[in-house]
Amino acid sequence: MSIPLIRPAATFALGEKEHNYYTFSHNSYQVHFMPDLVISNVQSQVPGLAEQRLAALDLRLPEAEITGLTGPSGSGKSLLLRAIADLDPSTGEVSLADCSWRSVPAHEWRKKVAYLPTESDWWFETVGEHFFQPDIDSLQRLGFEKDVLNWKVLLISSGEKQRLALARCLSRLPEALLLDEPTASLDEAHTCAVEQLVSEYMRQRTVPVFWVSHDPEQLKRLTRRVMSIQPDGSINGNFVNR
Amino acid sequence: MNLISLSAIDLSIAAALVLFIALLQWWMRLGNTRALLTAGLRTVAQLLLLGLVLKMVFAISGLSWIVLMSIVMLLAAGREVMVRQKRRFIGSWGFLLGTCSMFVSAFSVTLLALLVIVQPDPWYLPRYSIPLLGMLLGNTLNGITLGLDNLTRSVWEQSRSIDGRLALGETWRSAISDIRRDSIRVGMIPIINAMSVAGLVSLPGMMTGQILAGTPPIEAVKYQILIIFLIAAGTGLGTITAIVIGCRRLFDDRERLRLDRLC
Numbered sequence: 001m002s003i004p005l006i007r008p009a010a011t012f013a014l015g016e017k018e019h020n021y022y023t024f025s026h027n028s029y030q031v032h033f034m035p036d037l038v039i040s041n042v043q044s045q046v047p048g049l050a051e052q053r054l055a056a057l058d059l060r061l062p063e064a065e066i067t068g069l070t071g072p073s074g075s076g077k078s079l080l081l082r083a084i085a086d087l088d089p090s091t092g093e094v095s096l097a098d099c100s101w102r103s104v105p106a107h108e109w110r111k112k113v114a115y116l117p118t119e120s121d122w123w124f125e126t127v128g129e130h131f132f133q134p135d136i137d138s139l140q141r142l143g144f145e146k147d148v149l150n151w152k153v154l155l156i157s158s159g160e161k162q163r164l165a166l167a168r169c170l171s172r173l174p175e176a177l178l179l180d181e182p183t184a185s186l187d188e189a190h191t192c193a194v195e196q197l198v199s200e201y202m203r204q205r206t207v208p209v210f211w212v213s214h215d216p217e218q219l220k221r222l223t224r225r226v227m228s229i230q231p232d233g234s235i236n237g238n239f240v241n242r
Numbered sequence: 243m244n245l246i247s248l249s250a251i252d253l254s255i256a257a258a259l260v261l262f263i264a265l266l267q268w269w270m271r272l273g274n275t276r277a278l279l280t281a282g283l284r285t286v287a288q289l290l291l292l293g294l295v296l297k298m299v300f301a302i303s304g305l306s307w308i309v310l311m312s313i314v315m316l317l318a319a320g321r322e323v324m325v326r327q328k329r330r331f332i333g334s335w336g337f338l339l340g341t342c343s344m345f346v347s348a349f350s351v352t353l354l355a356l357l358v359i360v361q362p363d364p365w366y367l368p369r370y371s372i373p374l375l376g377m378l379l380g381n382t383l384n385g386i387t388l389g390l391d392n393l394t395r396s397v398w399e400q401s402r403s404i405d406g407r408l409a410l411g412e413t414w415r416s417a418i419s420d421i422r423r424d425s426i427r428v429g430m431i432p433i434i435n436a437m438s439v440a441g442l443v444s445l446p447g448m449m450t451g452q453i454l455a456g457t458p459p460i461e462a463v464k465y466q467i468l469i470i471f472l473i474a475a476g477t478g479l480g481t482i483t484a485i486v487i488g489c490r491r492l493f494d495d496r497e498r499l500r501l502d503r504l505c
Contacts, residue, residue, distance in 0.1 A: 088498060089494070110410070117405075
């Protein structure tokens with residue numbers, strides 16, 4: 001029994017062959033469980049925004065890896081992420097672990113494929129009411145004490161909001177992350193904490209991550225591949241780190 | 243029945259009061275003068291017309307005429323609901339949502355009242371059916387207008403919150419539940435107020451009219467209680483119908499908030 005790297009073996013035993021696929025990497029066949037996020041021909045179709053559309057995107061976001069997305073402001077990065085989360089009308093198809101987006105109710109898809117907007121909104125009175133099952137450990141790693149859950153949402157700053165929104169998003173245990181400039185209003189120390197927390201979550205739960213950033217250094221630190229939006233609306237992929 | 247008939251001079255004195263307010267508003271630069279004068283003129287013209295039409299309908303007392311008149315009343319009410327909205331649904335939805343909700347509520351409650359409760363002979367006797375329907379439509383119109391206006395305005399203002407809730411995987415029902423509850427409450431406020439202060443603060447209009455016309459007060463009170471309950475039921479039914487359908491219309495089959503369906 002020396003077949004290299006078969007995981008998970010049980011999947012085969014159950015005969016769910018469609019949940020497995022072969023990849024050709026590191027010069028050997030590997031059998032992979034497939035929680036990759038596969039984006040096929042996706043293009044946002046928000047009514048009234050016809051003239052600023054991006055080219056349709058074809059992309060596979062690998063599990064347990066951060067893929068970067070960069071491009072000028074207003075080039076449609078957020079609209080692309082919203083389309084992937086099925087928050088806006090769009091063409092194309094997205095699937096996660098062979099679950100196609102339109103085959104499940106939209107709210108279940110968004111529970112799996114979480115979109116984290118740059119500016120979060122808070123609709124209850126206290127922070128804690130927004131959490132499904134608050135994870136005190138990740139809150140502490142983002143620089144909060146346990147009593148943050150009793151804070152009034154009217155009194156939190158934009159930087160605090162951004163970190164709390166990440167914690168709120170992760171508390172629902174998403175299976176793929178679409179992060180829209182998640183460190184835009186954070187200082188260096190908190191940026192570092194956010195990067196570490198996301199990386200760790202991603203590795204533990206083997207989820208794909210799509211990370212929008214304007215900071216080339218950050219993308220270099222975090223990603224192997226960066227998709228960048230060109231002035232003509234096409235999207236190029238570059239491997240920055242190998 | 244000994245009613246003191248009103249002369250043209252009597253009505254002119256009341257009209258002069260309205261003119262005085264309009265002048266005051268113009269002089270104090272408060273705006274709104276035009277709206278007040280237009281509404282006043284409309285009252286006179288519409289009520290005179292109604293008087294003539296009712297005189298004719300009462301004389302003929304045919305079902306088809308009453309149906310025709312009901313439809314005209316319904317369409318006028320539907321238009322009024324539509325133009326009162328700051329943000330309304332685009333396309334035919336803007337008109338049909340309010341009109342259909344009023345049709346469902348006001349007409350069903352009026353039919354119930356005529357067929358089961360009051361039982362005039364014939365059941366569509368215009369002396370009963372037209373005022374009943376009128377009062378129900380007028381009040382349902384209020385509830386639906388307030389409820390829908392609250393719904394569309396709140397959704398417009400809180401669209402980012404709703405969107406954020408959807409992004410966290412909430413269902414559309416859950417994402418709009420607070421606004422929905424609030425809108426139905428707002429739509430019901432006028433009738434709940436009316437029921438709470440009836441007789442204590444305000445003498446309801448219909449009862450006032452009956453008493454002025456010489457009906458014994460207890461008979462007038464019984465009618466007023468009936469009417470006010472019918473209005474409450476009609477307003478509730480109409481508001482709930484309009485808000486529930488309106489909420490659904492704000493989301494598409496993939497539970498996305500569709501603000502492009504408002505204008």
